[in-house]
Amino acid sequence: xxxxxxxxxxxRPPARAYPAPIGTPxxxxxxxxxxxxxxxxxxRFWFAPAPPFPLALCRSLFFAWLLLAVAPEVRxxxxxxxxxxxxxxxxxxxxxxxxxxxxxxLALVDALWSAALALSCVGLWTRASTTAALALGLYxxxxxQCFGKIDHFSGLLLLxxxxxxxxxxxxxxxxxxxxxxxxRHAVPWSGEYRWPIELVRxxxxxxxxxxxxxxxRFGGLAWLHPSNMAAILVxxx
Amino acid sequence: xRAARTAPVAVDGDHWPFSSYPMFAKPREPVVRLKRLYGxxxxxxxxxxxxxxVAPFHEARLMTAFKRIARRPDAAAxxxxxxxxxxxxxxxxxxxxxxxxxxxxxxRLYMLxxxxxxxxxxxxxxxxxxxxxxxxx
Numbered sequence: 001x002x003x004x005x006x007x008x009x010x011x012r013p014p015a016r017a018y019p020a021p022i023g024t025p026x027x028x029x030x031x032x033x034x035x036x037x038x039x040x041x042x043x044r045f046w047f048a049p050a051p052p053f054p055l056a057l058c059r060s061l062f063f064a065w066l067l068l069a070v071a072p073e074v075r076x077x078x079x080x081x082x083x084x085x086x087x088x089x090x091x092x093x094x095x096x097x098x099x100x101x102x103x104x105x106l107a108l109v110d111a112l113w114s115a116a117l118a119l120s121c122v123g124l125w126t127r128a129s130t131t132a133a134l135a136l137g138l139y140x141x142x143x144x145q146c147f148g149k150i151d152h153f154s155g156l157l158l159l160x161x162x163x164x165x166x167x168x169x170x171x172x173x174x175x176x177x178x179x180x181x182x183x184r185h186a187v188p189w190s191g192e193y194r195w196p197i198e199l200v201r202x203x204x205x206x207x208x209x210x211x212x213x214x215x216x217r218f219g220g221l222a223w224l225h226p227s228n229m230a231a232i233l234v235x236x237x
Numbered sequence: 238x239r240a241a242r243t244a245p246v247a248v249d250g251d252h253w254p255f256s257s258y259p260m261f262a263k264p265r266e267p268v269v270r271l272k273r274l275y276g277x278x279x280x281x282x283x284x285x286x287x288x289x290x291v292a293p294f295h296e297a298r299l300m301t302a303f304k305r306i307a308r309r310p311d312a313a314a315x316x317x318x319x320x321x322x323x324x325x326x327x328x329x330x331x332x333x334x335x336x337x338x339x340x341x342x343x344x345r346l347y348m349l350x351x352x353x354x355x356x357x358x359x360x361x362x363x364x365x366x367x368x369x370x371x372x373x374x
Contacts (some may be wrong), residue, residue: 083319088305148299155255225264232351
């Protein structure tokens, strides 16, 4: 005769907090904490204190490049005598009612823009000079775009000019800072020196993102085929 | 600003200084079609190089301009006006010594076609040539 089965106590592991299945909404407290973390990361990305020097160096290099490499190639004066039949203003020029000024005025605009770029580069009267560089740059860079075709490099330049015009980019590595240093101590770190750099970075990323989206929209995966790449290179020649 | 930068991606097109950057996005077709300008001389036609003969235009800007003009309701009249403008610009730059091109009696705008060659060996021999517009003195 077999013995009655002996009841055995089942040993259970101690209760553990397993992760909730995917898709299960997090408890409100955890959601709030997660949101707070995202907000903190977002703020840290844009506004974590940074030294003034990197932004000032970017300002100096950017304006030097505009002055020495871009301004000699993009002269508003060249467009004074172009036939009127080619005048097709961009939306911005049409909205601002900007037109082709007489040759003498355009030559003056070119000279003033170069002066504003030089002052912005060395950081003298930085706020005023970067604002002038933006206003004049809008016209000098925008004018050629009103004659048939938009050169895409110029758009990003204008956006960088806008960022630098409103940023505190003259607080270091500038004649303004050199003059101010005689009155006060070193410039403290601030989020004001981080967001302009991050904003330009994001804008540059968006340029390439937009270009990539356009390839997928208009070309699809066929765009990636080597024969298409070769054709893109050969066609203009 | 970021929103404005991304908006053209969604709405499409160029709204300077913003853009959806659509250039080179369409797959290339086996036939290449390009607009080209030729000057008319006593001895025949000579190809014009925009950057040299019609500065400050470069080839892409000038031909895109003609493409955009062709889409307008007053395309024929405006194309003729643009060609007259190109001719006078050519003469101005020639008189100023900016180029050494021959004196022109007129100017013609052609649409040239090529069957695409992987190494562009046929670039001097287009397979088709269609006259789009001309202006003579």
